[in-house]
Structure formats: C-alpha cells, structure tokens
Amino acid sequence: MFDDISLRLDAGRLLLILGPNGSGKTTLLRCLAGVIRPIKGELTCAERRAFLGHRTGLKAALSCRENLGFIQSFHGRSRVRPDQALARVGLAGFGLRLASTLSAGQTRRLGLASLLVSERRIWLLDEPYASLDDEGGALVDALIVDHLEGGGTVALSTHQRMPDIGAEPIRLHLCANRPENH
Amino acid sequence: MSAFHTLKVGFHRLGSPPNFYRLCTRLAPWFWAGFVITAAIGLYQALYVVPPDYQQSDSYRILFIHVPSAWQALAGYAIMAVLAAIALIWRIRTTEILAMACAPVGAAFTLICLATGAIWGKPMWGTWWVWDARLTSMLVLLFIYLGIMGLYAAFEDRRKGARVACILVLVGVVNIPIIQFSVEWWTTLHQGSTINLFGESTMDPSMMPPLIWMTIAVKLMFTAVMIQRASLDLIDQDRRKRWVEDVIGEQNA
C-alpha cells in the first residue's frame, strides 16, 4: 500500500497522520499496533499498545461496566476504575446500560473510556474525532494531553479536526501514492 | 560455491512473474509431448500386449488408468503440500500460484479414479459403487481437494486466499494418512473380509510395464496441466500490469 516510511516516536510525543480517504492511515496504524505485519522492514516496539479503531471492539450485549471490566482483565489494570473512567468521558451513570443502547457518539466515548482503564503507554487512535461533537472533540484533546504529560505516546489519524493540545506534533502526510515526512 | 550461487539466483529469478510465465509456457509443450508418447506406449501394451486376466477377462484392463490415477491423486497432493510449505515459509507468490494450480488437477485425477472404479465395479459387483477402502479414501480426498479449491476461490484477495488455502493443504497432509488408516480399519470392521476392487487375483508380472508407462504418462500430464494452469492464473491476476502486455506482445511478434 505504501513504502519507504521510516519514523521514530519518542515518549511524550504525538504523531499526527494526515491524508485523504484511502491513503492508508488505518493500515499504518494497524501496522504500528502489530496487527498487520509489514512485507518488508520491521517494527521495534517494547511497550504495550492500545488500538482504538473505527470498530470499538466492545460487546453490544454486555453493559458498559462489563465491557470495561473485560478490557481491564484482558489488557491489564490501571489505577482508574470503570466507573471513574465512565465519569471522565461524560458517561457517568451509564455503568449498567447495555452497549447496544448507546448512540454513535456515546459508543465512541465508551471506547475512550476503555483507553483509561488499562495501563498502556502507547495509544494508536484511528479517527478518534469521528462521531463526536465539539465537546467530545475537546474531551479527546484533554485525554491526549493527560496521557502525553504522563509520559505516554499517541499516534492518531484524522482528516477533519486537528488536535488542539499546545505542543507541536510530528506530522506524517500520506498521499495517494507516496508519503512525505515532516 | 558458484554452483550454489547460480542455484540461488535461478530460484530468485523464478520468483519473478515474467520469468516464471516464460518458463512455464516454454516447458509445457515438452511435457505434453512426453505424455502423448508414454501414454501411447502404455495404452498399447495395456490393451494388446498383456494377456486377459483369468478371472475378469478383459474388463480388468481399466486398472491401467484407475491405479495410476489413484497414485497421482496422492502424489499430486504431496507436491502441492511441498509447494504450500515453501509458499508459506518464504512467501513466494509464484509458489503460491503453483500450489493452487495443483488442486484442480489432483481433484480431476481423483474423479478419474472414482469414475474408472465405478466402471470397473459394475461388471464385477453389479453396482456402480462399492464401499471399498481405496474408493472411499479417494472420495474423501476428493472433498479435501474441493475444499481447497473452494477456499481459494472464496477470497477476493487472491494472495491472501492462496496463503489461507496453503494452511489447509498442510493440515490435510497430517490428516490424509490418518484418514486412509481409519477407512481401512472401517472396512475390516464392517465386513468379515476386505472387499477389494481387484478381487482375489494377484498382479501378474507381465502387467508391470504398462502400469509403469501409464504412471509416468500420468505424471507428465499432471505437470503439463499444472504449469499451464499456474501461468494462466498468473496472467489473469496481473492482467493490468506492464509485464503482461510486454510478454503477450512478444508472443504475438
């Protein structure tokens, strides 16, 4: 899909992946996550990664709290409890609601909550602003800032809203044919 | 050292689609020619030279097609398995295509074996089908082949489909001996003595030469069809690429 990408991401930095639809942003993020293996070249990453894509990986038949509990058991716990995470993303009191009853924006917020409940240094976010209003977008920015300040790393793709976080991110533009690194 | 180096370079060159296609189209006619010659000799001997069987008179002669087909159905699978292993370990695209090309041909030989078995069985047993160990194993093998072909065809991304099908091929390699063993066991379990399609007569030594000729003929035909299928599959997959236009241009010139 694309070739000749070489980059290095240090702790506390944000990588911004930009490009039109179909340029391979999702593929790159999945590759960074370790889901897809590169045909040539290698990926060195010592840390645990969190990947939040278009599909949230949450179960519709389970409640919000059960979903977050699973994420904690599966990926490792952080100090944040499920109810605290729900409150942080604006879903306070949604603990017992089934995930199937949530709107698109609420589902996206639940996905963000899943990032908080387990201890992973690297966040890979594919179009995190999708389905969110301005308030939701600001929430994403706030979570990213907290994570970066805590020594974490974030890579995200977007083609609408840009993150508003103060520090300057590393930008990677994917074009239809080849990528250009800034 | 330099011979090994030449081998390595040759191997790598084969991985490139245009070279592979050229090699296949160049080799195929030779295999066909070889098939025609060996089949002619084998069939002549089978039909005219070898004496009639004392029990089955002339109807047993179909064994000269039935047995080589059965052997080739299994040998073809072995070749496909080796190719599948190479394709999965080294991820060589032309090997994937070659492995997938084996499946329909192997399936065809399995069908020939089953059909000739039925034709043979009718005068002997009065029915078109008999549940003897070899025929039943061949029937299961046919389904294994069909499964591989179906799996390959079910994917839009042909490379991914080939690799997934190669996993199935390797699973089958472990399974086929187990299946054959279990079917043998099953036939002894359910009838007192084994039903053998060939009956009680043993093989007369004069029957060996035509059998050997036909076995070689069948191998040559298998290879011819396999490499032709592989080259066609390759052309089909790459039909929009430059090298296909160039090579077709070469052929027309």
Add this chain to the structure above:
Amino acid sequence: MFGPLWALLSQDLRLAIRHGGESLMPLMFLFSVIILVPLGVGPGPNLLSAIAPGMIWVAALLSSLLALERLFRPDFEDGSLEQWWLGHLPVYGLVVVRLFSHWLITGLPIILFAPIAAEMLFLHPDALGTLMISLMLGTPILSLVGGLAAALTLSTNRGSVLLSILVFPLIVPVLVFATGAVSVAAEGISPQTHLGLLAAMLVLALTLVPLAVASALRLNIE
C-alpha cells in the same frame, strides 16, 4: 499471567448465556435428528439399535457444525478479534480458550443429553458408557477441527457451505473410531483400541490445531 485467559472465557460464557436461545440451537438440532430418524426408517428396535451409534454421532457432528459460524465472526466484525494480537499473551492460548468455551457451550450439552438419545434409539445398554467416553473424547476434536474451518473461512462470504465441506473430510477418522468403539462395545468386545486411537487423535489435534487456527486468523485479519 492467566488473567486474559479467564477474562476471555468468562466473557464468552456470559455472552452465550445472554444470547440464550441461540446457544441451545445445537442441542435442539441434535434432538430433531434423533426424532426424525425413527420417523424416517421405522420404529423397529432392532434396526434402530443397530444404527444408533452411527446416528447419534452423525447428529452430534451436524449439530456442532451449527455453532461454528458464530465462533469468530462476531469478534471479527466488531473489532475485538484484532485486539488478541495487542495482548501480552500468545494468540495460541486465546485460541485454546475460545475453542474450549465453544466446547462447553455445544459439546458438553450433547454429552449430557446423550443418554436420552441413546434410550430413544434403543442403544444396547452395555454400549452407553463407551458412547459417553467416545463423545467426551470426540466432541473436543469436533470443536478443534470446526474452529479451524471457521478460522480459515473467516473473511469470506460463503461461510457455512464451505465450512461443512472443510470439516467433513477432517472428521472422518473421528467418526470411524468413535462409532467403531460403540459398535464393538454393543457386541460385548472391549473398545480399548478404538478409544485409545481417539484419545491419540485428541492429543494430536490439541497440540497442532490451535497453531493452524492462530495462523489462519492472522491471515484473515491482515
């Protein structure tokens, strides 16, 4: 260390209970076959008792095929399957857990209800114990082999038909040895060799199949 495995197992079981009716389908199918057989071939006890081992096993095989479509596909579609490669446990272990939960949901009920099926088809009483053992050894193999077929066909559209074609040849040895064991037990002969071979196949499948499943899943996800 085993946290993720327990998490997956308990989530699978919780979801199976939530989906209630769907999880009972294989069992209902088993009994449909067991009821249809006498209706089809006549209620004579001699005939039924002769075909009982084979019929019960064929019914078990067909009903375990039913639940295979849903083994990996829901996770594939909602994105939770790719998370398996982000965890810190090898996917092999997660595959074993998933196949185990499948067996708990489909295979175990079949084993528990087998005595009823045996009674309805007049299986020789001496053979019942052997039937239970053969099911205990064989249904896990069904889950393993079925899981492999489900993993191979995960990203294709033609799921169920292709799945059945893939499973059938692989399952022939299990069928032969399992029904063979029950048949000889009904005649009073010891089924040791048959059951031993079945156990050997289970061990072989347990070690090799999850590897193949993990590779197949990865290929389909990429």
